[in-house]
Every structure is written in structure tokens, then in C-alpha cells.
Amino acid sequence: MTNKSNCPVCLGVDSFERYPDELHGLSPTVDYKFTPTTRLTYEIVECSDCGHQYVSSAPQVEILYTENEDETYLAAQQQREKSAEAWLQIVTSAAPPSSARTLLDIGCATGIFLDKASRFYVVCGVELSEWASKIASRQHEVWRQPVSQQTTTRRFDIVTMWGVIEHLSNPRDEINAISELTNVDGLLFIYTGDRAAFLPRLLKKKWWWYQGMHIQYFSKSGLRQLLETSGFEVVGTRNLPIFFSLRSLAQSMNRYALLKPFVWILSKRPFSRLTIRLTLSGEMLMIARKVG
Ligand SMILES: [Zn+2]
Incomplete structure (x- = not known):
């Protein structure tokens, strides 16, 4: 634990407790199993100035990822490939290979998105x-350090962060470093939760993005403010389709008492093997252009 940090969006110093500490000194669960401990979080505060929610006594959760091995991540390979394919279509239509040549995927995990994107771009990944x-x-160039610790002079036409920014204890430093690595007119794609959307407001602390691994809880306006004060101009915001196998959807639903009757059915074959596409309230993709 370090000292309480300022709001990473507006740098404000005043905040109040939104949700109390549930981890009590334990490390957050770093996996995708959605066990009951996955949803336990550190104290989450809300900035009194801009409303951004974050863990202010920021633990260095990044360090946990360096040793993380997650077999459930591999088990969900098929659904991740389908999601990556859908996300790549969005990237290629916003930044066609005729005008964009290089792509950096931050938090590339096992490289599923890099595999797809390398058909169109010269790709590089960052994974802790x-x-x-x-x-x-095995297939791609991958950096093992956060972008803020890179000394490279390389520049990229496209930078993608699929479900990464919510894990960062200092997203402002990372976005500033990403800005340095992005060519003028290059595009940054950030997928994260939008806690001001309808479903998150309805579910409150039961919203699935509230997890111990997550340090930042953005709204559209908060993410926009962060980007626009870091050398980017927001050019679009949209919902992002996600593919789920019914088995993993059942695991996620297990936390909602009302949905439990469906969990049993979905966990059984043949249903568990099916994959469905969902576009849910509260899953946002923000696209921003590096300004000169
Ligand atoms: Zn703030």
C-alpha cells in the first residue's frame, strides 16, 4: 500500500468513500473464475470534483500479474477469438491498413488479438x-514492462487496450506515455466499463466490473477528460460486443441470486459449449486520435 493518491482524472485531492475495503490486507483474486472472492475490492473512493471512482490507497496490483497463470483464460480461447475478431473489424474500419501500418496491443495476454491483427498490421504487444x-x-514481439518504463523511440499508428486501463494504479502516467508512443493522427482504442451507464447504476456494487483486480472505474466523461488532457481528442464512443461461452456466462451469472436457476441449465451440455454475442450496457469502447 502507498499513500492516498490524487484523482487520476482531474488530479483533485478531495474524495469520499463509495465502497468500504473488503480485502483487509489480502491480495485480490487474479483470475477469471468469478469465484465469490473475485468481487471483493479495496476501498473505492469517489472524487468530489469529477466523480471518478478509484482505489486511492493504490496497491501495486501490476506486480501480481507478473506471476499470474490463468488456465481459465485459456479455456475461454474460443470466445476470446470471436471477440478479438469483432474488435478487429472495428479497428480496421476506423484505421484501414491502407493508412495505418503499426499496432501496439497493451495487455496482450497470450496474444489472441495480436494473432488476428497481424494479418493487417505490423504488431507488437505489452504483457507483464x-x-x-x-x-x-512465440509468434510476436512482446515487451514485458509497462509503457511508462519503455525507452523505445518506436511510434505506432494504432494502440489498443482491451480491458486494461481499469487495472492500472496510475492510468494518467500510462496514457501520457502512450501518447508519446503514438504517431500524430494515430488512434487509441480503449475498452473498459462505463459505470455511469444504465446497468451499472442499477446493479451498484453488484456490477460485474467491481472486482479486486480493478483499480479504476471510469465513466464516459471521466475517460474523455483523461484522454483530452493527455494529447488525445475523442473521436467516438460506442458499446462493444463481447462473446461468451454459455459456460463462462453461467459462471458470471452465479453471483446474481435471481439468475441462479439459469446457471444450472447453461452449465450443462450442449448449452455450455455454445457461444453467444452480447452487447451490454456499461461496456464501452472509446476511440481517440492523437493530436499534433
Ligand atoms: Zn477527479
């Missing part, structure tokens, strides 16, 4: 997990 980066680096 030794286990995941080893798998990704």
Missing part, C-alpha cells in the same frame, strides 16, 4: 505476465 507473454512471444 511472464506466463502469458511467453505464449504471445
Whole structure:
């Protein structure tokens, strides 16, 4: 634990407790199993100035990822490939290969998105997990350090962060470093939760993005403010389709008492093997252009 940090969005110093500490000194659960401990969080505060929610006594959760091995991540390979394909279509239509040549995927995990994107771009990844980066680096160039610790002079036309920014204890430093690595007119794609959307407001602390691994809880306006004060101009915001196998959907639903009757059915074959596409309230993709 370090000292309480300022709001990473507006740098405000005043905040109040939104949700109390549930981890009591324990490390958050770093996996995708959605066990009851996955949802336990550190104290989450809300900035009194801009409303951004974050863990202010920021633990260095990044360090946990360096040793993380997650077999459930591999088990969900098929649904991740389908999601990556859908996300790549969004990237190629916003930044066609005719005008964009290089792509950096931050938090590339085992390289599923890099595999798809390398059909169109010269790709490079960033991954802190030794286990995941080893798998990704069989096919691709992968950096093992956060972007803020890179000394490279390389510049990229496209930077993607799929479900990464919510894990960062200092997203402002990372976004500033990403800004340095992005060519003028290059595009940054950030997928994260939008806690001001309808479903999150309805579910409150039961919203699935509230997890111990997550340090930042953005709204559209908060993420926009962060980007616009870091050398980017927001050019679009949209919902992002996600593919789930019914088995993993059942695991996620297990936390909602009302949905439990469905969990049993979905966990059984043949249903568990099916994959469905969902576009849910509260899953946002923000696209921003690097300004000169
Ligand atoms: Zn703030």
C-alpha cells in the first residue's frame, strides 16, 4: 500500500468513500473464475470534483500479474477469438491498413488479438505476465514492462487496450506515455466499463466490473477528460460486443441470486459449449486520435 493518491482524472485531492475495503490486507483474486472472492475490492473512493471512482490507497496490483497463470483464460480461447475478431473489424474500419501500418496491443495476454491483427498490421504487444507473454512471444514481439518504463523511440499508428486501463494504479502516467508512443493522427482504442451507464447504476456494487483486480472505474466523461488532457481528442464512443461461452456466462451469472436457476441449465451440455454475442450496457469502447 502507498499513500492516498490524487484523482487520476482531474488530479483533485478531495474524495469520499463509495465502497468500504473488503480485502483487509489480502491480495485480490487474479483470475477469471468469478469465484465469490473475485468481487471483493479495496476501498473505492469517489472524487468530489469529477466523480471518478478509484482505489486511492493504490496497491501495486501490476506486480501480481507478473506471476499470474490463468488456465481459465485459456479455456475461454474460443470466445476470446470471436471477440478479438469483432474488435478487429472495428479497428480496421476506423484505421484501414491502407493508412495505418503499426499496432501496439497493451495487455496482450497470450496474444489472441495480436494473432488476428497481424494479418493487417505490423504488431507488437505489452504483457507483464511472464506466463502469458511467453505464449504471445512465440509468434510476436512482446515487451514485458509497462509503457511508462519503455525507452523505445518506436511510434505506432494504432494502440489498443482491451480491458486494461481499469487495472492500472496510475492510468494518467500510462496514457501520457502512450501518447508519446503514438504517431500524430494515430488512434487509441480503449475498452473498459462505463459505470455511469444504465446497468451499472442499477446493479451498484453488484456490477460485474467491481472486482479486486480493478483499480479504476471510469465513466464516459471521466475517460474523455483523461484522454483530452493527455494529447488525445475523442473521436467516438460506442458499446462493444463481447462473446461468451454459455459456460463462462453461467459462471458470471452465479453471483446474481435471481439468475441462479439459469446457471444450472447453461452449465450443462450442449448449452455450455455454445457461444453467444452480447452487447451490454456499461461496456464501452472509446476511440481517440492523437493530436499534433
Ligand atoms: Zn477527479
